[in-house]
Amino acid sequence: MTPPPPTTASAPTSTPELDITLTKTQTKVKKSGGCGCTTKNDAPNGISEALKARIEKHPCYSEEAHHHYARMHVAVAPACNIQCNYCNRKYDCANESRPGVVSELLTPEEAAHKVLVVAGKIPQMTVLGIAGPGDPLANPEKTFRTFELIADKAPDIKLCLSTNGLMLPDHVDRIKQLNVDHVTITINMVDPSVGEKIYPWVHYRRKRYRGIGGVKILHERQMEGLQALQEADILCKVNSVLIPGVNDEHLPAVNQAIRDRGAFLHNIMPLISAPEHGTYFGLNGQRGPNPKELKAVQDKCSGNMKMMRHCRQCRADAVGLLGEDRSQEFTKEKFMDMSADYNLEKRQAVHLGIEQTRAAVAEKKQTSTSTPMTNSPKVLVAIATKGGGLVNQHFGHAKEFMIYEVDATTAQFIGHRKVADYCQGGYGEAATLEGIINTIADCKAVLAAKVGPCPQKELQKAGLVVVEAYDVIESVARQFYDEHILPQSPT
Numbered sequence: 001m002t003p004p005p006p007t008t009a010s011a012p013t014s015t016p017e018l019d020i021t022l023t024k025t026q027t028k029v030k031k032s033g034g035c036g037c038t039t040k041n042d043a044p045n046g047i048s049e050a051l052k053a054r055i056e057k058h059p060c061y062s063e064e065a066h067h068h069y070a071r072m073h074v075a076v077a078p079a080c081n082i083q084c085n086y087c088n089r090k091y092d093c094a095n096e097s098r099p100g101v102v103s104e105l106l107t108p109e110e111a112a113h114k115v116l117v118v119a120g121k122i123p124q125m126t127v128l129g130i131a132g133p134g135d136p137l138a139n140p141e142k143t144f145r146t147f148e149l150i151a152d153k154a155p156d157i158k159l160c161l162s163t164n165g166l167m168l169p170d171h172v173d174r175i176k177q178l179n180v181d182h183v184t185i186t187i188n189m190v191d192p193s194v195g196e197k198i199y200p201w202v203h204y205r206r207k208r209y210r211g212i213g214g215v216k217i218l219h220e221r222q223m224e225g226l227q228a229l230q231e232a233d234i235l236c237k238v239n240s241v242l243i244p245g246v247n248d249e250h251l252p253a254v255n256q257a258i259r260d261r262g263a264f265l266h267n268i269m270p271l272i273s274a275p276e277h278g279t280y281f282g283l284n285g286q287r288g289p290n291p292k293e294l295k296a297v298q299d300k301c302s303g304n305m306k307m308m309r310h311c312r313q314c315r316a317d318a319v320g321l322l323g324e325d326r327s328q329e330f331t332k333e334k335f336m337d338m339s340a341d342y343n344l345e346k347r348q349a350v351h352l353g354i355e356q357t358r359a360a361v362a363e364k365k366q367t368s369t370s371t372p373m374t375n376s377p378k379v380l381v382a383i384a385t386k387g388g389g390l391v392n393q394h395f396g397h398a399k400e401f402m403i404y405e406v407d408a409t410t411a412q413f414i415g416h417r418k419v420a421d422y423c424q425g426g427y428g429e430a431a432t433l434e435g436i437i438n439t440i441a442d443c444k445a446v447l448a449a450k451v452g453p454c455p456q457k458e459l460q461k462a463g464l465v466v467v468e469a470y471d472v473i474e475s476v477a478r479q480f481y482d483e484h485i486l487p488q489s490p491t
């Protein structure tokens with residue numbers, strides 16, 4: 001296959017912290033493939049300019065922002081007031097974390113110092129979230145004290161909170177007063193008979209309620225809290241854990257209920273369940289959904305509401321861009337010896353550079369959109385990226401692939417898939433490569449900055465087109481489509 005001629009990207013803009021300088025596109029297509037799947041895209045929902053401004057630097061609330069901006073969590077909230085069957089209390093809250101992860105517990109003062117240290121070292125960190133390791137609102141004093149300290153010393157950092165919702169109605173006024181503009185509630189059911197299979201007990205106002213009585217309290221408090229957030233004009237995201245055979249059929253009803261009460265975004269996350277996590281579900285063989293099942297439920301719920309598909313189920317002390325874990329650079333032992341070099345002017349300058357890069361990427365995206373064409377087949381492609389909205393990572397260094405769905409008009413992000421990185425210590429492992437190929441087997445192409453000769457051969461054998469490029473994701477994906485899928489499509 002002859003490589004297509006290189007094209008030139010939009011005005012180069014550099015942000016050294018992110019290493020996302022746009023240079024000449026160097027796209028090499030290694031082999032053509034077929035086409036296949038047809039799935040539904042999220043319906044576009046009108047977002048006002050004012051709303052855009054509230055989410056534009058939040059990596060969870062804006063899919064586009066997550067390529068550029070980072071978040072951090074501080075683990076200040078150890079206690080919890082309910083029991084979820086997918087949670088082992090030895091580990092972090094599984095509503096916003098992967099199971100089996102233990103975070104280092106901090107006092108509010110230690111947490112505030114850590115935030116100022118990270119804000120200096122990672123100026124693209126724009127959001128501070130409290131998401132555990134238990135429930136933040138089961139620990140209101142520690143949670144709110146932490147927010148107070150940070151709002152006082154780092155006013156440009158957005159504050160974010162994630163809760164099971166049980167105590168939310170009691171705290172909405174305080175949340176508003178502290179200018180916490182983003183709140184997540186995990187809502188897995190709106191029918192207590194479904195909830196009974198997820199929550200064995202709820203501890204409410206000094207009393208433990210078992211079975212359906214407790215679930216009813218949780219449900220009513222979640223709905224009340226959601227409504228109160230809407231009335232207070234606080235943006236609310238709802239997380240739902242997809243549990244096959246338990247709430248998979250029920251999540252469209254959850255979606256409807258939260259939409260009616262003004263939720264802004266719905267994040268349907270897969271249950272992660274294994275016996276070694278020691279959870280009720282893990283020990284009793286309850287499985288999580290596969291990527292196809294997850295996408296099917298997300299698609300079903302995407303008609304009238306924005307869906308989040310880029311969640312990484314991060315830990316209660318996560319630091320960095322979604323998908324990268326820099327928490328080990330900032331352990332308590334390390335950050336307590338670091339100076340808090342938060343500097344508002346320096347941060348603003350970095351953000352300006354990021355915004356210029358975003359504008360250049362957006363312009364390139366625009367020019368890569370073709371004339372609308374109905375009923376063109378949709379195909380999936382796997383992207384290796386380090387961030388910045390670019391294809392810019394070596395295949396062998398990818399720890400996850402972003403999956404885009406491409407047709408004749410658009411290229412849409414639909415999810416990510418984690419893999420073991422192929423190049424470990426400079427050597428490729430055959431077993432690892434096989435695992436990667438299985439993970440992306442339903443894709444038609446791999447788009448990466450570079451792919452070594454051996455994996456290239458194996459990917460091609462498995463029927464995947466290999467595209468080497470360094471450019472805006474949508475642009476490379478659309479170019480691949482025009483050259484390899486369109487010619488095979490019925491006109």
Ligand code: CLF
Nearest residue numbers: 060071096129160311312313314
């Ligand atoms: Fe943290 Fe959650 Fe705020 Fe984001 S995470 S409290 S909204 S700043 Fe984001 Fe992590 Fe998914 Fe949560 S990727 S687990 S959705």
Ligand code: SF4
Nearest residue numbers: 080084087093094095
């Ligand atoms: Fe665990 Fe979070 Fe559920 Fe509490 S709310 S039981 S910490 S998953």
